Amino acid sequence: MRKKKSVRTVTALMLSISVAAAMMADIARAAAETNADKGFRWRNGAEVYSKVCSYCHEGQVGPRLFGRELPPEYTRAVVRNGNRAMPPFRTSEIDDESLAKLAEYIQRN
Numbered sequence: 001m002r003k004k005k006s007v008r009t010v011t012a013l014m015l016s017i018s019v020a021a022a023m024m025a026d027i028a029r030a031a032a033e034t035n036a037d038k039g040f041r042w043r044n045g046a047e048v049y050s051k052v053c054s055y056c057h058e059g060q061v062g063p064r065l066f067g068r069e070l071p072p073e074y075t076r077a078v079v080r081n082g083n084r085a086m087p088p089f090r091t092s093e094i095d096d097e098s099l100a101k102l103a104e105y106i107q108r109n
């Protein structure tokens with residue numbers, strides 16, 4: 001009995017985490033897309049990080065990115081292609097130049 005209940009609890013927990021991640025991905029995308037429509041350009045890597053990535057990477061959803069000296073080419077690949085629960089971002093959301101700045105910003109911090 002106990003075992004069954006905890007399996008159910010874990011399943012419910014995993015489900016709510018993935019729903020939360022999907023919702024946050026939508027919020028982040030909507031913010032980025034609205035900006036792109038207005039011919040918006042990100043100011044720098046810090047701005048993209050705080051407005052898009054920090055939703056998940058400063059919360060409980062994604063792993064911490066700072067202090068790990070992540071290679072910029074790795075960050076760029078993950079952002080463009082996504083990876084499991086990490087959503088992909090298109091060039092209309094984060095242009096190449098901003099992504100390059102963002103990846104360097106993450107490596108430095």
Ligand code: HEC
Nearest residue numbers: 021024025028052053056061062063075078083084085086
């Ligand atoms: C909707 C939540 C969400 C958003 C928004 C998000 N990420 Fe992620 N990210 C994740 C999750 C979850 C993972 C872990 C994926 C896995 O391994 O299953 C991840 C993984 C990563 C990784 C790999 C980390 C490692 O330890 O290998 C990088 C790099 C990364 N994200 C960068 C970014 C950047 C840069 C942004 C902003 C443009 C961003 N993410 C926005 C959820 C998100």
